[in-house]
Amino acid sequence: MFWQQLVNGLTLGSTYSLIALGYTLIMGVLNIVNMAHGEIFMFGAFVGLLLVTHLKVNIFVAMLGAALTGAILGIILERVALRPLRRKAVSHLAPLISTIGVSIFLESVALKLFGPQSRDFPSSFTAAFEFGPMRISLVQIFILAVSFSLMLVLRFWLAKTKIGKALRATAENIETANLLGVNTNKIIVLTVSLASALGSVAGVLVGLSFNAVEPTMGITMGLKGLAVLILGGMGNITGAMLGGLILGIAEVFSVAYGNSSYRDAVAFGMIIVILFIRPQGLFGSRDQQGGK
Amino acid sequence: MLNSLLNPYYLQIGMFVLINAILGISIYLTLATGQLSLGNAGFMSIGAYSSALLTIKLGLPVYLAIPTGGMASVLIALIIGFPALRLNGLYLAIATLGFGEVVRVIFLNLKITNGALGISGIPSLNVLTGNVLSALGLGDGFGGLSLQQISNCAVLLILFVILVLLLFFTRRLGFSRVGRAFAAIKADETAAQAMGINTTYFKILAFILGAFIAGVAGGLSAHLTFYIGPKDFDYHRTVEIFIFAVFGGSNLVWGPILGALLLTLLPEFLRAASDYRMMIYGAILVAMMAFRPLGLISEETVRFWRTKLGRRSSK
DSSP, X not given: OHHHHHHHHHHHHHHHHHXXXXXXXXXXXXXXXXXXHXXXXXXXXXXXXXXXXXXXXXXXXXXXXXXXHHHHHXXXXXXXXXXXXXXXXXXXXXXXXXXXXHHHHHHHHHHHHHOSSOBOOOOOOOOEEEETTEEEEHHHHHHHHHHHHHHHHHHHHHHHSHHHHHHHHHHHOHHHHHHTTOOHHHHHHHXXXXXXXXXXXXXXXXXXHHTOBOTTHHHHXXXXXXXXXXXXXXXXXXXXXXXXXHHHHHHHHHHHHSOGGGHHHHHHHHHHHHHXXXXXXXXXXXXXXSOO | OHHHHTOHHHHHHHHHHHHHHHHHHHHHHHHTTTOOOOOHHHHHHHHHHHHHHHHHHXXXXXXXXXXXXXXXXXXXXXXHHHHHTTSOTHHHHHHHHXXXXXXXXXXXXXXXXXXXGOBOOOOOHHHHHHHHHIIIIITTOBTTBOHXXXXXXHHHHHXXXXXXXXXXXXXXXXXXXXXXXXXXXXXXXHHHHHTTOOHHHHHHHHHHHHHHHHXXXXXXXXXXXXXXXXXXXXXXXXXXXXXXXXXXXXXXXXXXXXXXXXXHHHHXXXXXXXXXXXXXXXXXXXXXXXXOTTOSOOHHHHHHHHHHHHHHHHO
16 A cells, blocks of 8 residues: 555656746746746647547657647747846746736636546556556556656756756856856747746646646646745755655645545645745755756 | 616626725735735635625624624734745745635535535625615615615625725825835835834735735625635636736736726626636736736826826916
8 A cells, every 4th residue: 555655656746846847947047937837738738638639649759749839838938928028127026927927828728729628548558567565557657757767868968968057057147157158048948948848748647647638737737836846945956856756745645544635735735834944945955046 | 777777787797896996905905015925815715705604604794794704814814924924025926825725625625615516695795785775665666776776786885985995094004104114115125124114014914904805805705696615716816816906006006906997897898708808817917017017007107197187287
């Protein structure tokens, strides 16, 4: 029972981590909370679903398609809602507000396009393996593999490649990075689209694991991602990865050993407590901002 | 003419405008200290549920139940306010958003609140004022108006009086020592503290005032619509309240009121567009931030019109 729940928690948590990574990347580089991330995630889930059901493509192609859609949405988001604000000296809440605007816009567009009802993925991964007391389904293995490899690649990419270093420099200090010859505008666009692509892939994974894709999933999962962002410390990439796993495990255990109907309150109950005890998050230091 | 103007539909819209304007004041008060609190829908639901339950289960009269609902919000605001207001900016916004979500989940699961089904059969203000009016001998209507129309008008008047009182209070507050302290904290919290302003005290005060007014607005809306459910107070409600302040402008109390008025009326005038209401809201938020981040009414607008009108009258 315990091990089974642990695996379930890790699976759920790894999708949370992917969502939270999107928030964290943008937070680290731009110092804003992208409230539209949940809706981009939801669009990714729908695109993946439509690709699988209508074009009958395989799931990897569907994820690629979702990632592309997410990246494009991210670029549009940056153009429409973030760039106009960067030129002016506006209050630090302005980007928060304009991304809330994008999020409710995208949600109602999805309601119009896809309808309010929940849809499901065709079940192609129903096989399951027994490992002693545990029963791990193919979907779970798939989710764990995809999200952990994406996280590893991302870490490596940020740490070792030239663009990754430029991104971290921009996160550290945007003016200095600019002076040192980093095209910070490009880096910002890249960050937003990368974050959105990750979110969209997470959408497909969540759609697979819950077997439900609906326009309102963006809000619930977006809020969970925000919770992880706070839990792990804003702009802290390791924090986002671990925070997601912790939240996933906490949720699954609260359902298994507690009251399942309060499941959605766990995330926010946790961050309210965390914020009061350690406002900088579990893994954040007070002055840490960068994408390290 | 008057008879057709006072149809239930228009009267209902009028009531919603007034309730939303009261909510606009509630968010204005917390924004007056520069704190973005997104918990207003949560406080509204606490007020609405307490007031509804007090009248249904305990038989408390409505005029007592609604302020008690407001006080219940204040109590919760006090409990979460002290730790929450140590946070600033984005952290506070997210923590209060989380608070609203937790409140919603709790109401969704409590037995006494009837879970997802919500509470129906809440004593309605219309019927109550109708009873009072017929006791006064107006049971058959008056001046060609039916009893229902008169009682609806009476409710509208009550709401209007509450709004005017709140407006008066907020305006007076703005010119007082407290209001100056709010403005100082909004301009620069550290500087305000250095000037000897007890920032925590004033931030909590603003937070509590906002919570009280939101709770009262929640109670009023519960007694207007006879039914409340957890869905009425979700994330969308928060965004809706928040957009009043953003659209109208949050520097002056007239801003959120104008925002509430325009944005409640807009979907009614554009019936065809009401399906696209949320889309329009989203676009408004983005456009406002890009072109007029201070909202429709700011201090500069007022100054501009004042000098312009002043010049014209002196010519």
